[in-house]
Amino acid sequence: MLPSLYYLVPVLGGYAVTSYYLLKNPHILHRRKRLPFHCRHISHRGGAGERIENTIEAFENAVANHTDLLELDCHLTKDGQVVVSHDGNLLRQTGHNVNICDIKYEELPHYREALEVTFFPGHMSTGRDHRMPLLEEVFQKFPEKPINIEIKRDCDELIKKVSDLVKKYHRAERTIWASTSDPVMKKCRPENPDMPFMFTPRRGIILLALYYTGLLPFVPLPESVVETYMPSIINRTYFPNNRLMRNRFLVRLQDKLMMRKGLFQHLQARGIQVYLWVLNQESDIQRAFDCGATGVMTDFPSKLHHFLQQYEGEQRALEPQEPAAEQESQHGY
Template identity: 85%
Template sequence: MLPSLYYLVPVLGGYAATSYYLLKNPHILHRRKRLPFYCRHISHRGGAGERIENTIAAFDNAVANHTDLLEMDLHLTKDGHVVVSHDGSLLRQTGHDVNICDVNYEDLPQYKETLEVTFLPGHMSSGNDRQIPQLEEVFQRYPEMPINIEIKTDCDELIKKVSDLVNKYQRTERTIWASTSNPVMKKCRKENPDMPFMFTPRRGIILLLLYYTGLLPFVPIPESVVEIYMPSIINRTYFPHNQLMRNRFLVRLQDKIMMRKGLFRHLQARGIQVYLWVLNQESDFQRAFKCGATGVMTDYPSQLHRFLQQYEGEQRARGPEPQEPAEEEEQQHRY
């Protein structure tokens, strides 16, 4: 046993030292991704706390508050229109118990006059615009705005039509594939492999395993964006339906495992942006950026805009802190 340790200890020590060095210097093994956008301010469903979610009015409000990225969800109507809506069933949003896939576009009901904010229960949003928009209308209205589109159903026709619209409006590099389903994401990538895409939850678990085993610096990553929830918002502003996810011990454990500044810095050094969702309180904005997140996804675009003005102003007043080369480049790109 003892002789084998003479070999094992140096090997493990060498592995750990090499892994740590490459974690800090990923450019040695990996070419850095270069997205044409860098997002600090992301508007969830267009800013569902200030206007009716996923409406043109919400997107207009987000853009007016200097958002860097619009996040939205897509479904397909019975007559083949790609529409922007979070739910496939319209009961919560409109009060009508129908599915989008069973209704022609012209027959879609309007949103309710007020909607509860999903990630801040008890708070309501309202607005005059209650129309469910088409994705094409969004692309026409915001030709240069980066957009994160989540495919909500496993529907080949939906994926194909979304890809066709992205190509039609020449926004391949500014539109992110998003899905919580691995099979759906594979179909999206096959349909349009040139679009950047996010980690699915399953891929996110693999990412954490690679990080904690020291393998991450050696492994290529095809994704361009990490979008994860910040566990500390659970039981405060986010109440998952799964009771297990609301267990306080598991929440604290997730927070310890996921909110790793070293991981976020490594990803950013490889050109992979990290967005934390859905944060609706200033203290959560503060913590997200302190943890090293690239950007914050919020239901309150004006609140996040005000925070960033103050936060970035304070950073400039303190003077530049020592940064990794990748971080310096991103700051130059932003300003």
């Protein structure tokens, strides 16, 4: 037993030291990803707390509040139109118990006068616009704005039509494939390989396993974006349908495992952006950025905009200032 330890301890020690060094210096093994956008302000469903979700009015409000990324969801109508809507069944959104895939676009009912904010129960959103837009309308209205598109159904036609629209409007580099389904993501990637894509939940679990075993610095990662919930919002503003996820012990465990600044810093050093959702309270937004998240996804674009103005001002104030004499020398005084 003891002789084997003489070999095992140095090997494990060398592995741990090498893993830690590469975790801090990932550029040694990996080329940094170069996304053409850097997102701190992300509007969930266009900002579902301030306007009716996924409407043109919501997207306009988000852009007016300096959002870096619009997050939206897509479905396919009976007549083959790619429509922007979170739910496939329209009962919650419109009061009509119909599926988008079963009716033509022109037959889609309008949104209710007011909708409860999914990630802020008890809060309602209203607006003048109650129409579900086509994805093509959004591309036409916001040609330069990065957009995160979640594919809500495993539908080959939907995936192909979204890809075709992205190609038509020459926006592959600034449009993100998003899905919580591995089979869907496996179809999205070859359909348009030029589009960046997110980690699915299964891939996120693998990411955590790689991090805690020390293997992460050695493994290539094809994804460009991590999009995940911040566990501490569960049972406060986020109530998962799976009761197991709401178990308080598991919530605390997830929080300990997932909210690791070292992990976020490593990913960002490799050019992988980390977005935490859906944060609607200032204390949660503050924590997300303090933990090293690249960006925050919110239902309240104006609230996040005002927070970032203050937060970034405070960060600049904390930066070391050059000595006055050196500043004068640089300016030729």
